[in-house]
Amino acid sequence: MYEGARLIHNPDEEKILEGARSFTAQIKSYYFLHLTQISNLSSIFKNGLFCRATLLHDKRPFRNLAKNEIIMRRGKWDRFVPLFFVPRTAMLHHVQNDGDGVGIDEICFINIEVPVICQRVEMGDGTKVPSYVTDGNAASAATRYFEVTAELKSTLHNNIDKEILLTPNCYSRTWRRRHAAEILIPWKIESPYLKSVVVFNRDCRNKAKSVLGKNSEVIVKEEKDYFFSDL
Numbered sequence: 001m002y003e004g005a006r007l008i009h010n011p012d013e014e015k016i017l018e019g020a021r022s023f024t025a026q027i028k029s030y031y032f033l034h035l036t037q038i039s040n041l042s043s044i045f046k047n048g049l050f051c052r053a054t055l056l057h058d059k060r061p062f063r064n065l066a067k068n069e070i071i072m073r074r075g076k077w078d079r080f081v082p083l084f085f086v087p088r089t090a091m092l093h094h095v096q097n098d099g100d101g102v103g104i105d106e107i108c109f110i111n112i113e114v115p116v117i118c119q120r121v122e123m124g125d126g127t128k129v130p131s132y133v134t135d136g137n138a139a140s141a142a143t144r145y146f147e148v149t150a151e152l153k154s155t156l157h158n159n160i161d162k163e164i165l166l167t168p169n170c171y172s173r174t175w176r177r178r179h180a181a182e183i184l185i186p187w188k189i190e191s192p193y194l195k196s197v198v199v200f201n202r203d204c205r206n207k208a209k210s211v212l213g214k215n216s217e218v219i220v221k222e223e224k225d226y227f228f229s230d231l
Contacts, residue, residue: 109198137182
């Protein structure tokens with residue numbers, strides 16, 4: 001696991017950020033997105049956003065969204081925090097449609113600052129674990145993984161389908177996989193990168209604000225377009 005590890009930045013941060021911001025501007029999405037249950041927000045904004053493997057190892061309480069069969073298919077990638085480029089993915093559709101009773105009033109997105117993609121982890125033995133981007137859902141055997149390097153701009157533009165990301169409602173097998181392209185951040189994302197929370201409506205906003213606590217300064221926004229409102 002990540003015992004004795006520490007967070008470090010990539011020495012090619014300037015080029016990485018140039019590549020990431022160039023790509024996100026083209027798909028009109030200026031944050032990375034993490035899907036979670038509203039009930040997890042207090043812990044996330046207080047302690048940071050941890051990968052699933054660390055949550056289980058440290059016995060940290062959290063409410064799950066994904067089914068076990070999907071988690072198993074992700075394999076070693078449960079050691080990374082999964083982020084999306086766009087909100088209306090097959091994962092969201094699954095949660096809203098087949099999510100073991102989890103309704104639209106219980107889920108939210110966290111907007112996460114793009115510079116987090118520069119993060120790496122240095123293990124106790126000096127080994128460095130980078131961030132990755134994928135060309136699709138990490139639970140799919142067809143998905144490819146690319147280390148975040150100074151060549152991120154060409155990696156993104158040559159391997160991640162912008163047209164699919166810009167198409168919110170197409171349910172072919174290819175669309176379902178590639179529309180859910182991910183950014184995988186090792187270990188954890190610290191609170192300063194967590195920009196705001198997005199929920200479906202005012203009732204969801206009130207629930208999120210209640211979970212966060214009356215003294216919380218976290219911004220909670222209502223954005224129906226982030227969700228499948230017709231389900």
